[in-house]
Amino acid sequence: MSDIINPVVLVDRSLYFIIGFSFVFLFAVTLVMIYFVIRYRRSRHPVPADIRGNWKLETAWIFIPTLIALAMFVSGWQAYSGLRTVPEGALEVEVIAQSFSWIFIYPTGKETENELKVPVNTPVKLTITSADVIHSLYIPAFRVKVDAVKGLTTHAWFLPENPGEYFLQCTEFCGVGHADMTGVVQVVSREEFDEWVADDGW
Amino acid sequence: MEAVKSFYDTPVPARFTGMLSWLITLDHKRIGLMYLFAILFWFLLAVLLGGAIRLELMFPGENIMHADLYNSAFTLHGVIMIFLFIIPALPAVFGNFFLPIHIGADDVYFPKLNLLSWYLYMTGGVIAIVSLFSDGFPDTGWTFYVPFSISTNTNVSTAVFAAFILGFSSMLTGLNFITTIHKMRVKTMGWLQMPLFTWSLYATSWVQLLATPVIAITLVLVMVERFFNVGLFDPARGGDPILYQHLFWIYSHPAVYIMILPGMGVISEIIPVFARKSIFGYKAIVASSMAIAIAGSLVWAHHMYTSGMSDTAVFVFSLLTFVVAIPSAIKVFSWVATLYKGAIQMTPPLFLSLCFIYLFSVGGLTGLVLGAAGANIHVHDTHFVVAHFHFTMFGGTGFAFFAALHYWWPKMFGRMYDFKKAYAAAILVTAGFMLHYVPMFVLGLQGMPRRYYDYLPQYAAGNFFAGFGAMFMILGIGLMMVNLFLSFRRAQISDPDPWGGVTLEWTVPSPPPVHNFVTDPDVLDYPYDFSGVVAGAVNKSRRT
Numbered sequence: 175m176s177d178i179i180n181p182v183v184l185v186d187r188s189l190y191f192i193i194g195f196s197f198v199f200l201f202a203v204t205l206v207m208i209y210f211v212i213r214y215r216r217s218r219h220p221v222p223a224d225i226r227g228n229w230k231l232e233t234a235w236i237f238i239p240t241l242i243a244l245a246m247f248v249s250g251w252q253a254y255s256g257l258r259t260v261p262e263g264a265l266e267v268e269v270i271a272q273s274f275s276w277i278f279i280y281p282t283g284k285e286t287e288n289e290l291k292v293p294v295n296t297p298v299k300l301t302i303t304s305a306d307v308i309h310s311l312y313i314p315a316f317r318v319k320v321d322a323v324k325g326l327t328t329h330a331w332f333l334p335e336n337p338g339e340y341f342l343q344c345t346e347f348c349g350v351g352h353a354d355m356t357g358v359v360q361v362v363s364r365e366e367f368d369e370w371v372a373d374d375g376w
Numbered sequence: 377m378e379a380v381k382s383f384y385d386t387p388v389p390a391r392f393t394g395m396l397s398w399l400i401t402l403d404h405k406r407i408g409l410m411y412l413f414a415i416l417f418w419f420l421l422a423v424l425l426g427g428a429i430r431l432e433l434m435f436p437g438e439n440i441m442h443a444d445l446y447n448s449a450f451t452l453h454g455v456i457m458i459f460l461f462i463i464p465a466l467p468a469v470f471g472n473f474f475l476p477i478h479i480g481a482d483d484v485y486f487p488k489l490n491l492l493s494w495y496l497y498m499t500g501g502v503i504a505i506v507s508l509f510s511d512g513f514p515d516t517g518w519t520f521y522v523p524f525s526i527s528t529n530t531n532v533s534t535a536v537f538a539a540f541i542l543g544f545s546s547m548l549t550g551l552n553f554i555t556t557i558h559k560m561r562v563k564t565m566g567w568l569q570m571p572l573f574t575w576s577l578y579a580t581s582w583v584q585l586l587a588t589p590v591i592a593i594t595l596v597l598v599m600v601e602r603f604f605n606v607g608l609f610d611p612a613r614g615g616d617p618i619l620y621q622h623l624f625w626i627y628s629h630p631a632v633y634i635m636i637l638p639g640m641g642v643i644s645e646i647i648p649v650f651a652r653k654s655i656f657g658y659k660a661i662v663a664s665s666m667a668i669a670i671a672g673s674l675v676w677a678h679h680m681y682t683s684g685m686s687d688t689a690v691f692v693f694s695l696l697t698f699v700v701a702i703p704s705a706i707k708v709f710s711w712v713a714t715l716y717k718g719a720i721q722m723t724p725p726l727f728l729s730l731c732f733i734y735l736f737s738v739g740g741l742t743g744l745v746l747g748a749a750g751a752n753i754h755v756h757d758t759h760f761v762v763a764h765f766h767f768t769m770f771g772g773t774g775f776a777f778f779a780a781l782h783y784w785w786p787k788m789f790g791r792m793y794d795f796k797k798a799y800a801a802a803i804l805v806t807a808g809f810m811l812h813y814v815p816m817f818v819l820g821l822q823g824m825p826r827r828y829y830d831y832l833p834q835y836a837a838g839n840f841f842a843g844f845g846a847m848f849m850i851l852g853i854g855l856m857m858v859n860l861f862l863s864f865r866r867a868q869i870s871d872p873d874p875w876g877g878v879t880l881e882w883t884v885p886s887p888p889p890v891h892n893f894v895t896d897p898d899v900l901d902y903p904y905d906f907s908g909v910v911a912g913a914v915n916k917s918r919r920t
Contacts, residue, residue, distance in 0.1 A: 177731060181580045181750070188751040189821075196741035203712060204734055210715035211730065214651070215722070221417060222653040222910060223717035226902070232657050236702065243698040250694060253750020259688055307524040309680060310615060317754045321683050323618065324523070325611035328684040335465055338699025345757040345825040347517050348524060350443045353828040 180296060180333045181256035185317040188249040195242065257317065260331040264297040271302065271309035271322035274351030276342070282371050288357035290342065292334055293367035299331045310346035313359055322347055334361040382790065382887040386658035400453050402487035405888060407494050408473030409532060410813050414498060415465055415872040419676030420857070421458040425449050430812070432829070435844030436836055440590065443829040447515040448530075450827060452508070453533060454518030460501055460540045463631060464771055465777050466638035467584075468497070469576045473788060473799030475553060477881040477888065478574045480897045493548045503708040507534035514619045517827060519628075522878075523607035528603050533602050540595045543588045543886045546634075550584030553577055564899045568662070571903055572655065575662050576641025579669040585639075587673060594620065610828050618683055625676035633672040635769060636736075638663055640707055641775030643729050645784050648876045654904040657710040664703035671700040681752050697747035704740050707734060719910075724876070725783035726799035728775055731806045735771025738790035739764060742817065743799050759838075760820020763813045771809060777803070781860060790886045793862040797918040798859055805859030809843025876909045 191293035192210040213219070267290065269278040278286045292298045302311055316332035334340075344355035362370070383405045388397040399404055429449050440679050441449065476483055484490050507514060508553050514535040525532050547796065557578050561570070570578075597608050598620075607613025610621045648655045657659065677685060677693040710734055713761050720726070738847040742764040755761060815838040824835045831839065873882040880897050881888070 175746075185750045185754055188748050189745065189754065192745050192751060196744065198738055200734075200741060201709060203737055207712050207715065207730060207733060210712065211720055211722070214715065214718050214720050216652070216719045219717070220719050220913075221653065221717040222906065224654055225656065225713075225717065226904075226908065227655045227657045227660070228713075231713070232706070232710075234662050236706060239705045240702055241904040245699055245746070246744055247695055247698045248747020250750045250752070251691060252693075254681075254687075254690060254753065255750075257750060257753055267602070275564055284585070307527060308521060312757075312823065312825060314754070317750075319682050319753050320755055323611070323684055325616075325683050326618070343832075345827050347447075347521070349528070350517075352447075352448060353443070353825075353830045356832070361607070 176367065178261045178333055179231045179256060181253060181334060182315075182333075184256040185254035188246075188253040191249050192246050194328055195246070223244065226323050227367065241253055243264065245310060257330070258330065260299045260313060263334075264299040265292065266299045267292075269300050269302040269322065270305055271311065271344070271355075272305040273307060273309075273349055274344070276311070276344075276355070276357050279374040280371050291360045291367060291370060293364045294334055294337050294361050296364070297333050299329060302328045302330065307348050308346045309344045309348050311342060312345040313340060313342045315359070316341040317364055319345060334359070337361045337363065380885050380889045382640050382885065383516055383890045384887060386890050392679060399561070402483070402491055403890065404472050404476050404487065404490060405788075407490055408469050408471075411472060411497070411748060412466060414501065415461055415469060416857070418456050418460040418501065419465075420853075422453050422461060423853060424454070425453040425635060427846055429453060430843040430846035433831070433839045435840070435842045438832065443527060444514075446829045447517075447592035447827070448513030451514050451517055451535075454634045455504065455514075455539065457769075459539050460497075460632075460636045462773050464497060464549070465773065466633075466642065466780065467553070467577055468493075468545075469572075470551070470642070470780050470784060471553060471638065474881055475556065475574055475577055476560065477566060478571045478879055479557065479560060480717060480893060480899065481556065481560035482892050484552050485559050488650070489548055489552050493545045493552070496545035500538045500545060502541075503534060503538040503541060507531045507538060509865050510534065511713070519624060520595075521596060522598065522615075522617045523611060525566060526610050527667045533599050534666070536595045536598050537595070538601075540592055543592045543595070547588045547592075547751075548627070550581035550588070553581040554585065557581075562706075562896050563782075564896070568912065569899055571904050572629040572658070572665075573641035573879075574637070574646035574872065576637045576644070576665050579665040579702050579878060580634050580637045581816065583634050583669050583673065587627045587630040591622060591631075592626070594623040597623075610839050615818045618680075618685060621680055621683055622677065625679045629676035629679065630669075630673045631719055632765075632768070633668055635773045635881050637668060639732070639736075639773040640704075642776045642780045642783070643711060643732055643879075644707070645879065646725050646729045646779055646787055647785075648713050648906070649875050650723055650902045651715050651720050651909060652876060652906050653714060653718035654902070654906065655710065656713035656716075657706070658902075660706055661710055668700060671696065671703070675700055678711060678747055678752075681749055682756050692861040694747055694749040694752075696743070701747070704893040708737055708740070713747075723782075723877075724793075724795060727799060727802050728782060731802065732775040732779060733773060735767055735775060735806070735809065739767030739769075739771055742767065743879070752770065754823075755820050757826055759824045759826055760821035762826045763816035763820060766816075768845060771813075774832060779858065783875070784881075785860060785863065786869055787881055787888070789863065790868050791866055792869050792874065793860050793863040793866075797855060797862075801852050801856035801859055804855060805849055806852075808845045808848030808850075808852055812849055812871055813845070815839070815841045816842065821891055848879075864888055876913065878904060 268276040304324045309322040320330040340359040342357045511528040607615045609615040675696045678697045819838040
């Protein structure tokens with residue numbers, strides 16, 4: 175499965191790029207502003223210059239930010255495409271959101287509540303809908319978020335690369351139990367998963 | 377000039393004295409002040425609600441209120457702040473008071489319509505209060521997303537109706553300002569001789585007039601849905617909830633530009649005055665205001681990347697969102713460049729304006745994170761978004777409102793406040809603001825959703841610091857208000873131009889007379905020409 179690009183990498187790259195640039199930009203603007211205020215204070219610089227504009231400078235600060243903004247757009251779009259393009263051979267899990275819990279239905283017919291168990295290193299495709307109001311499935315570790323809307327099916331996918339427990343939450347306000355509508359993603363070995371999913375429980 | 381009576385001493389018939397003379401006034405200055413006091417009341421109420429929210433979140437679990445009360449608290453905080461404070465704050469208070477004076481006019485074009493707008497605003501506010509005390513507080517968030525807002529049993533219809541009425545107040549004010557700017561400018565003032573605050577109000581007014589009807593329609597549809605169960609938005613009845621989101625944001629995204637554009641206008645007035653230097657790139661700032669008004673109306677669905685709309689729509693709206701970032705950046709550059717080689721005098725309004733530039737820049741830059749499609753997916757509907765829009769709306773518009781209060785206070789009331797307390801308050805608010813909202817960026821990146829009553833243990837530290845900062849901020853706001861109102865115990869100032877401004881409001885007495893201008897005022901060829909002020913200042917220092 176090493177040929178699949180994990181969209182987490184793309185999302186993080188976009189986040190680092192935009193936030194990193196923002197820090198530099200903010201630092202520069204603030205520093206220049208404070209320098210001007212101190213350097214040109216009235217007690218030291220009583221007679222102001224009369225500068226009303228400078229078309230070269232103004233053109234530069236239209237074009238350069240436009241290019242940077244477009245680069246940011248592209249990085250964001252690449253990450254988004256990664257999140258939307260489901261690779262072949264993904265495990266398909268149906269998700270039904272309801273006030274206030276998550277139901278997961280596996281291809282074998284097995285159902286769980288608030289617990290999504292998946293095998294490691296296998297892409298997982300989630301097909302999501304809602305039984306009542308709008309909810310939104312959010313798994314921060316996999317940068318996955320998609321709304322659950324009644325009458326509409328949405329999808330998302332992720333690639334769990336490390337075994338462990340990750341949390342999932344509802345991020346579309348849905349009422350008094352909104353903050354309790356959380357669950358767990360358990361990433362386990364292939365063997366453990368196969369055994370678990372075949373056993374339809376109680 | 378001592379016999380000039382201020383607008384506070386308007387002659388009135390004997391039957392209409394005291395409060396009554398204000399309630400029937402058509403004077404734009406009085407209406408502006410009536411808005412000011414109503415708006416300050418709502419602002420302080422919503423600040424306290426926000427403080428209660430942060431207090432609840434300071435520690436995990438239930439602290440001061442139940443989940444249902446918490447949900448109502450953030451709904452009311454949002455509804456009041458958006459519809460009763462930020463949208464009307466700058467246009468209705470300072471626009472009403474100063475727009476006619478800025479263009480050398482005696483009043484707005486439709487003074488009666490202006491008073492009607494105030495009554496609509498007050499009616500909307502009263503209905504909002506009524507919604508609190510009947511059938512339970514609305515608990516949907518200020519976005520009223522369907523189908524939740526249709527299925528909840530609380531008093532959503534009344535709150536929605538209040539927002540509907542407030543929309544009319546906003547539209548009529550916009551209509552009034554557009555007409556006033558077109559028809560009432562003193563004959564010698566061309567379009568490119570108007571102050572930038574007036575320009576920003578012009579751009580804002582068009583958005584108010586064109587976008588607000590959409591929310592009015594939408595809110596009526598929500599009421600129809602609630603009362604008659606038609607099935608417009610409710611998927612259980614064959615409706616489409618995504619349609620609601622589009623309709624809601626077609627207004628509510630342009631609305632954020634209704635909120636910020638006048639704030640930018642205020643900053644464009646204040647910076648040149650205290651730098652005593654022409655604004656850098658007047659035409660570019662005018663063009664940016666109009667560009668923001670137009671492009672800002674085309675980006676609404678960037679609130680909906682996760683909603684299930686098509687990927688093509690995500691592509692288009694993400695691209696347009698980056699386009700609208702450029703004019704805001706141009707304004708920031710122009711403000712900073714205005715300071716270059718100025719003769720800068722530090723005063724509370726300038727200090728607050730510099731805080732505005734910093735905080736608004738943070739808000740704008742984090743908006744880029746949200747505009748980028750893939751990055752947005754991670755932080756959408758988290759505390760990151762909440763921090764982002766508080767940086768733009770509060771750090772931006774809120775600070776512009778504070779700056780405008782400090783800048784125009786001596787003109788409106790003829791009193792000067794204490795500078796030391798004003799600085800202390802500004803520093804307290806800004807420092808508290810940073811401690812309040814910066815941790816929320818981190819919480820959002822960690823994955824803490826918004827509108828959460830309780831949270832997972834890993835979010836405890838950030839929420840604690842945010843709550844701590846909020847308390848400082850509220851103290852600062854309190855000190856600022858007390859300091860401003862303590863100015864009434866000080867002596868009347870006599871100088872019509874305490875700052876050395878060149879726009880027309882500084883040529884009339886403080887506070888202005890009933891009729892703003894005795895004769896048509898002299899309009900500067902270039903609206904920010906400080907050569908006269910500089911010469912005057914040099915002469916003054918020679919004399920002493």
